[in-house]
Amino acid sequence: MSRISKKFLDLEKSKKTCLISYITAGDPTIAVTPEIMDSLVDSGTDIIELGVPFSDPMADGPTIQRACERALKQNVSCFDIFQAVENFRKKDKTTPIVLMGYLNPIERIGYEKFSRLASESGVDAILVVDLPHEEASDIVNVFKKDNLESIFLIAPNTDLSRIQKISKYASGFLYYVSLKGVTGASTLNINETREQLKNIKKAVNLPLAVGFGIKDAETAKSLSEDADAIVIGSAIVKIIEKDQNDKTKINDGIMDLMKPIRLGLDESGHTEG
């Protein structure tokens, strides 16, 4: 069983909602990335989403674009990121890691090589933001061969028949983009999102994560009633941005942000299965 499947199974047994945390690899430096990943786990994170920096992150808001720019200023490459994952894996063998990025850096390395190196370093799944399922069959097959799962996005304007098509390519979990907009946007409508999550859950068998625009414990708690996982991204990246040169402060900031969210999720007593 994959790390991701095992994680969702364990959480289901203990009736907990999965907490997924996003950071951009190499922000503020690639050397610090494994330590920040440790902090995320200590603060209650179940799955880590590691952003692969790209020069033109079209689906991301200004916070994550700046994180990409900080990482790219130091020429952080996919190879550096694999090394960081390997370092993290020396201590932590159970927390699933999802690489999230854009297609071009992967194409430059080549699907086969990227997939093999990612898998060998201890990555569990890949989410390619600008790759809809129509263009994805080749890469998904390569990933499958290396036991990497393929995470796909679904959006508020994705209809149910398309969601079912996407779920045929997807493995691990499905990632529902909670709003029309970029990462870190601020116009999340909770009731509408919950309604849509309910409909999607009926149509698919995979665990359902929800992200984009979730910044606090209250929102996370409320959405957890209808989702299997909550993704926090830009809110964490903002903490890293604020205290770029101080590892202790970054760690403290992550604890202050994430512990209440973890607590909120645990209070809600996830029962949806």
Place this chain on the structure above:
Amino acid sequence: MKTTSKQNLNDFNQIKYGYPDENGHYGIFGGTFVAETLIKPLQDLKDTYYKLKNDPDFLKELYTEFENYVGRPTPLYFAKRLTDKLNGANIFLKREDLCHTGAHKINNTIGQAILAKKMGKTRIIAETGAGQHGVASATVAARLGMECVVYMGEQDIYRQSQNVYRMKLLGAEVIPVTSGSRTLKDALNEALRDWVTNVDNTFYIIGTVAGPSPYPELVRDFQAIIGREVITQMQDIDKRVDALVACVGGGSNAIGLFYPFINTSSKMYGIEAAGSGLETGKHSAPLNKGKVGVLHGNRTYLLEDENGQIIETHSISAGLDYPGVGPEHALLKDLGLVEYKSATDEEAIQAFHELSRVEGIIPALETSHAVAYTFKLAKEMKKNQNIVINLSGRGDKDLNTVAKLEGIKI
């Protein structure tokens, strides 16, 4: 074969050429590489376009706008003094600089704006480099009574301040883009972000034959009026078209000229911006120097580093300063149907001056790249052969740039 310029948008080449395929692919190029939220609006756009593109009412509206608002057909002008001076092939200029707003860009914006109106959208967004597409978008938005927001790199705003003011006069909001290299590619990123956020009421008018499917196809179809008119105009004076020359940034004016000539005996030359020189690395010539990759929704040739990060490009002309190129050009290159050459900043500036003095036509700096290559080409061809240059835009917007190079303050 006598053709008319008022026929369906792609009567040419559908059988013998047939790109893109039904999923928007041009061989390995093109496609739809966007985040999931944009899939639905792209599908809606494609459905609308396919429903309308051969619809008589839509075509009538489009051609009426072309004639009465854009000022089509544009003249095909025989540049006699330039021809005599170069002592080579005859040079004809397709005068897209005489279109309303001063460049070919409006052929496409008027077409897309009519689509936007048919789809019930009330707000138009656009990205712009040199400002010509921004001006053309702001113009048609005013024409059709729609709100218009234009994204423009901070660097380009500085280079093209006159066009910024024009857009404002036309009632558009110009939003400076300060991320990345602060040029056209970053403006495109911001426009995509706006679109993803305001997708319900907003139509994104892409200015070139790039972007996700169906944009490369519909922009080409709207611009192909250029080549169709050239066919008719050259037939009217009983001249053969031996060579076609156009500058290539994203490549909309070039594809507009070339598309109706694909699979004919006319030779085609697309001219990229070599900037300081192809060997210096400071250029905007992905077809000459790029690698295949994915950016802004399509697979094409790109200028990128060894890690697949998009690199900053350089050209004296803001409109060519883009690291990618339309996917159809990538295919035409690989099929060997078009030759892609380049001209440096210096050659373009020289051509800018030469055409101004010899013919009394001040070309845009983008267009000057095509003119510069033609100087070489004309001399290599026979005197009874004919070259058509797409004179895609006029140079008024570039006066500041050129004056500054010569140390003149205006």
